[in-house]
Amino acid sequence: MSGWYLQKVSIEGFRGINNEGAPLVLKLKPDCVNSISAPNGVGKTSIFDAIVYAITGRIPKLEDLPAAEKGPSYYLNRFHTGGVGTVALTLEPAAGGAEVTITVQRDAAGARTVSASNGADGDAILADINREFVLLDGKTFQDFIDFSPQKRGRSFAGLLGLKRYSALRQGLASLANTKAFNNHFGVAAKEATQNSATVTAQRARANIKEAYTALVADEYDPAEAETTMLAKAHSALHGVELLRPLCEGRTFEEIDPSACVDAAKTAEGGEAWEQLAKILRDQTSWIDAAKTAPSEEDAGRLIELADARDVALQVTQGVLFHQLYGLSETILADDSWADKCVCPACDRSDTNSVLDHVRRKIADFEAVEAASANLVQEWTERGWNQLDDLERLGRQPEEQAHLAEAKDIGVKGTLDGTRARAVTEWLKTLTDRADAKVAELTDSKMALEKSLPNKLTAVVEKAEAARRLQTNLSDLRAAMKGHSDVGAELARIARVKTFLDAASSSFASSESATSARRLIAIEPVTRTIFAAIMFTDVVPALKKRVGSEDLSISLAQFWTLPDISAQAVLSESYRNAFAISVYLAAASLYGAGAKFLILDDVTSSLDSGHQFHLMNVIKGQFARPGVPSGPQVVLLSHDTVLEKLFNTNANEGDWWHQCIQGTARTAVLPQSxxxxxxxxxxxxxxxxxxxxxxxxxxxxxxxxxxxxxxxxxxxxxxxxxxxxxxxxxxxxxxxxxxxxxxxxxxxxxxxxxxxxxxxxxxxxxxxxxxxxxxxxxxxxxxxxxxxxxxxxxxxxxxxxxxxxxxxxxxxxxxxxxxxxxxx
Structure with missing residues (x-):
């Protein structure tokens, strides 16, 4: 699309313009510098507001008012009985063709409707002309100087025609944010699952070693191939003549240990063998369960981490406040929230930055999150979430299941010091009971074995050892598969993160380089315009660090001094001239859909001499028709000195001037x-x-x-x-x-x-x-x-x-x- 000129503006029932039944109509000329003057309070700024709303869909100064002020209710003229505000923009294609009138209405409920003549897409055209340099007022220039380097850089991206690239850069950075990324993919939970699988595998390997030694009567070699180990285990059972028929034609893992015990029972005849087998199984269950228990040192570490989290939690105010602070930070950090000293939750203003306060509060919650992460790691790596068997065996029916109740809490990292102490004390009780039970079963086993033939006793013990070996082999494989599956998923997630990091970094570098190139083109034009306005030995400078969004402003020369801070030394008029020069330079080089600029009261800080210089710059160096390829300029002002200049210029063919008069109560109309x-x-x-x-x-x-x-x-x-x-x-x-x-x-x-x-x-x-x-x-x-x-x-x-x-x-x-x- 080649661009649009603004040919006519029609306003009724909007802001300070009533004009019920007879809209204010301002005809503009694309081949002239257009100026509109009015006394204070007549409706000049309402014209600007109306055009702002038509193009952007909002009026920031109303939307940013405290909620109690009900800013959105002031879009419509309070004296208009229709309850609808209407703004119509008639646009002329720069490349020629039929004009298009886009009508924007807002009703009392705040609903906005857009329609266009000649079948045109009104929303698309408005989006095309919605550029940072189209609607300019004094506050825009003041903000440009006062903004932080990052916010200024993001705003400046629009002036350079890189607004969408800047938005994409910020979007990629948000996606690549480690904390948000990990939360989205549940990385912490997956890592906890992987840790649990690791603990399970470690315990299974230890049990395999013991069971193998008991069965084969030889040391277990972890480096030995599994097939060799299984062959030796099979040979150990097959070597027992009583069990040979049960082993032939079967792999080790297909042998049924219970059938082996039954064979021993049948051979001797009697229930003692079955009783021995049960004692051996119970003994194994208690021993294995007790092995899972973390040590006393682990228990002390758990209490220490839980207490540390409690301390961090004391300076916060709970989950709801965390959500509140997070949402507040999002609002305050957004460029549309201009005053960082106003709270978005209560509309109260402070002398200090509310954003900084909110971020300090969020930092407190981040300390809690770090403490919780340490707690989760300790809980899963030490196996506190894998004590189900121990508690099942050691707990009496009337007793509280402390470990089961704390299982999910521990995995989430929300275990407090009181519960940590209760859990560790309960674990000590369970391990003491396990030790006592194992001792009791050992005594029973020894007493029973004395009454049974040694040969058959060994058969039963080998059968139970084989059972333990089979069970732990199965547990090891399941744990290894779980670990592998989660590991593969984490690897895929890591590849996505790596891609996003690289994409974000690469795009940021490219966007920054493009911005720097355009900045190099803008700076000399900025200096030329500034010199033509101020006529002084002050030279503005723009600096953008490679790879950064930050845009810094300075003075390359301040009379005889080099490299001086612009914010520290420039008066309001010089600041205004600096910003105006930057915006006009950017618009002259990187104008797109909009071929016009609306300047509302941008000379209020300039004296009459510098106002005159600025008008000459606009007329002769920037705007149509003085610069045929330049944009159409519309000036809005209440300055009486400027009005005289406008009237003088209007006698020439390249300037079109109008005065308006009226009141918000009745009507605002062109003065003539x-x-x-x-x-x-x-x-x-x-x-x-x-x-x-x-x-x-x-x-x-x-x-x-x-x-x-x-x-x-x-x-x-x-x-x-x-x-x-x-x-x-x-x-x-x-x-x-x-x-x-x-x-x-x-x-x-x-x-x-x-x-x-x-x-x-x-x-x-x-x-x-x-x-x-x-x-x-x-x-x-x-x-x-x-x-x-x-x-x-x-x-x-x-x-x-x-x-x-x-x-x-x-x-x-x-x-x-x-x-x-x-x-």
Whole structure:
């Protein structure tokens, strides 16, 4: 898309522009520098706000207000009865073709709708022209200087045409953030699972070694191939003549140890063998369960880590506050939240940075997370979550299952010191019971073996050793597979992380290099513009560190001093000129969809001389038509000195100037015949007998003239009038004027002529009886065209009662200075 010029702006019911039924229409010229001036409070900034909303969808100064101020409720004009604000932008394609009018509306509920003429995609066009340098005001330039280097750099990316690249860079950085990445993929839980598998495998290997030695009567060699080890175990059972039939044709792991015990029982005849086998199995179960118990040193370490987490947790306020601080940090760190000293949760302002405070609070929670991670590692690596068998064997039915209850808590790292002590004391109880039970079973075994043949006793012991060997081989394989599966998954996750780290780093470097190249192009243009505005030996400089988003500003030369801080030494006017120069330079080099700029009151900090220089720069070095390839510029200002310059420039063919006047209460219109347009339109409707369309315009015209009288002669108006009903406003204004006249008359200080006093009463009577008495009650059907024409004349007569001819005999009239002074 080649770009768009702004041809026309139409506004109704938005911000300080009421214009009900008669929108404010500002026609602009793409081949001219356009300027619009107005006194303070007339609606100049409302025009800027309306264009900002139409293009961006929000007005930051309203959205950023504290919630109690209800900023979003002030988008619409409070005096407009329709409850809908409408902004229409007519755009002209820079490459030629049909113009497109994009109409943006906002209703009282805040809903926004966009429509476009000629079948165009309004949202796409608005997105195309939504660039950082299109809508500029004094705050934009102030922020550019005051921003942190990182925030300035991110904002500057848009000026360089790299906004989407900057957003992608930030997105990649967020994805590559280690903490967020690990939380998303549950890395900690997977590592805990892997640790548990490691502990299980270690214990299985130890049990395999003992079982193998008991079965084969030889030392277990871990380096020996598993097939060799299994062959020796098979040979040990096969070598027992009684068990040979049970071993032939079977692998070691296919041999049934219970069948071996039954064979011994059958050979001897009696239940003693079965009892011995059970004792051996029970003894193995208790021994194996006891082996899983962490040591006393491990127990002390667990308590120490749990206590450390408790200490860290004491300075925090729980999970809900952690979530609150996290969300607050996200909001505060976002560029759209301008004031970092305002809390997004309560809207209170502080002298210190709320963002820094929130980050300190989050750091407290991060200390808890680190302590929790240490606790999880200790819990899983020492096997505290693998004590189910020990507790099952050692706990009485009426006793509390401390280990089972703490299992999930330990894996999550939320074990507190009190529970850690309870768990370790309970473990000591269980291990003591296990030791006692193993001793008891050993005594029973020895007593029973004395009554049985040694040969058959050895058979039973080998059968039980074979059972232990088979069971632990199965456990080892399952643990190794689990460890391998989790390891593979962690490896895949690590590859993704490596890719994201590399992508983030590579993209950041590329974006930074591109930004640096464009910055090199912008800096000399910035210096040229700055020199043309300020005419001084101060040279601005822009610095961007390679691989970083940070953009630093400085002064390459401050008269005779090199490399000086811009923020430390520049006055407000110089700061403003610095920022303006940067933005104009960027717009001239990297303008895209928008071929126009709106500058709202950007010269307020400059004296008249520098204002003049800036206008010359815009006219001759930057904007169309002085620079044919330059953008269209629209200037909004309330500065009276600038207005004189605008009027002077308007006499030339390359400058288009308009003045506006009016009030938020009634209407804002271009000054040239503004109120007369309302008057003339009213008369036109009345000439055709159309009282329906004429009546509301009479209200606009009447209120405008009444407010004009109040403003010109200085009539005091009670503040309560601003909150009164729409339909009673004019009557209240008339009453205020009459009260002021009566007061001055009673004090014998009234400047009005006797005929004017009489005429005032006549005009008021006509206005009230023929218009206001019906309008205020909604009885508009009583209106007739002739009576309303009389009302229009009465309005003119009313205003003339406060005017006098000057000079005498000239036919020119002006308002009295006040009700008590002529001049």
């Amino acid at each position: 015949g503004a109120i007369h347009k309302v008057r003339d339109a009213t008369h036109a409707f009345l000439d055709t007998g159309n009282t329906d369309d004429a009546a509301p315009r009479i209200r606009q015209y009447l209120e405008f003239k009444l407010e004009e009288v109040i403003s010109k002669v200085g009539v005091p108006v009670p503040i309560a009038i601003a909150f009164n009903d729409d339909k009673h406003m004019a009557k209240n204004l008339i009453d205020a004027i009459k009260a002021a006249v009566d007061l001055h008359d009673a004090a014998r200080r009234l400047v009005l002529e006797p005929a004017q006093i009489t005429g005032l009463g006549t005009a008021v009577a006509t206005i009230v009886s023929n218009y206001l008495s019906h309008w205020s009650t909604g009885q508009t059907h009583a209106f007739t065209a002739p009576s309303l024409k009389g009302v229009m004349q009465a309005i003119e007569n009313f205003a003339s009662c406060f005017q006098f001819e000057h000079p005498a005999g000239s036919g020119q009239y002006r308002y009295y200075r006040s009700l008590s002074q002529k001049f």
